[in-house]
Amino acid sequence: MQLLSPLSALPLLLTLTSLSPLTTASPAPRAPPPNLPPPNPSSLPHRTLAGIRLVDTPIVRDAEALAKQYSPGSYNHVMRCWLWGALQLRHNATLAAQVDLEVHAVGLMLHDLASAHNLSHPFVSADRRFEVDSAIAAANFIRGHRDGGEWPDWRVQRVWDGIALHAEPKLALYKEPDVFAIYWGNELEWSYGRPGGQRMGITEEEHAAVMEAFPNEDGGGDSDGPSAGLLWFIAWYCKYKPESTYGVWGCGAGLFAGWT
Template identity: 35%
Template structure:
C-alpha cells in the first residue's frame, strides 16, 4: 500500500519541491500501486548510479522523469496512436511547461522518458536520460543488480515493495498498449505483444525494405 513519502532511502534524498510533490500526486492519482513503486525504485536506482559514478545530475528533473516515465501506459495519458513512451514524455513536458521551465529543460525530460526503453541510445545522452534508462533496466531486468549491496536493495524494496513485480509487470505493460500494438514496432515492447498475443505478427524491417514502392 502506498504510504507517506520518506525523506531519504538508501542514502538518497527524495527531492521535495512543489514540482516533485505534484508529480508524485499525479503518479498516485493515475498510476497503479505497481507503477508507483516501480517509478520510485527507478528514481532511487538511477540516483544511486549517479552517485556511484560521480555523475552530476539534476535530482528534481530525474525524479519527475521517473514519476512520468510509465504514465503513458495509463488511460488518463494514453493516446490512440502514439507509443506509450511518447505519451508519457508529452505529459511530462506539459506538466513542466505549466511550471514555467525553459524549453531546454522540457526537451531534456521529454528525451529521458521517450528514450527510456531504447538501450542503444539513452546511455549516451545527457545524465538524466542515461540514468533513467539505467534505473528502469535495473528494476525491470536486473541490469547492474550486483553493483548494489543487499542492504541497499532491501532498504529500497522495504519502502517501495516489488509485490510480485516479475509476474505482474508484463500484463501491466501490455494493458497500456494492447489497444495499439502497432506502436510497439521497433521497440522492446513488441516482445510483450508477442508474449501476450498468441497470433501477434511482428512487423519485419527487412520485409518493409523489400516490399517498398521503390523499383530497386
C-alpha cells in the same frame, strides 16, 4: 498569472496537447526564460527516504503526487526507479556532478504516467507508444507548474527525452547525462536481480531498504527475467495499440504472451 492548477484539474490541462514534446499548457505567448543552469544540488531542499538523500522541491513533490494519482498501479515501481537512480548517482560521483536532480526525479517518477491499460485514460492515446504519451503529459505538467513554467526549454526536453527513451538503450545511452541516468533508473529495476545484470554499485543492503519501502506489489521489476506480469503488460499494447507496438521492443514479448 497563476500557472499551477489543482491535481484534479490536470487531466483537462494535460490532454490539450499535440505531438510536439514541448507543447505548452496555455496558448498564450510568453518570452522564453533565460537558458540558465539548473539549481546547484547543495542549494535544493532534500528529504531522506529508504536511507537515501533525495531532492525535495515543490515540482518534485507534485510530480510524485501526479504519479500516485494517475498511475497508481505503477506507483511503487516508479518510486523504486527514482531510488535506484539516486543510488546510482550516490555510487558515481562523476555522473552525479552532471545530472540535474529535478529533471532526474521528474523523469523517473512520471515515466509511466500514460501506461494505464485504458484508452479513456486522460493521458493515453490510441496510436502512440505509452512512453511518448507519458513524455508529452510530463512536459505539459512541467509547463503548467508554477516552478516548471520557469524552466528553460532544454530542461523540459531532457525530461521528455528521458521518458520517451527510457526503454531504448540503443538511443538513451548516447544522449545527455540526464537522459542516460533516467534510462538506468528504470533499467536497474529489471537488471539488479538478473544473473549477470548490472547493479551500478548498489549494495544488497541498499536494495533491501528500497524494496521494504516500496514493495514489489505491482507485478513489475526486480526480476531475473521477463515476468508474466511484464509480458501481459506489454501484450495489451500489441492488442489495443498495435500501430505503436510493431517494430519496437515490446512486440516480441507481446506475441510470446499470445496476444497478436
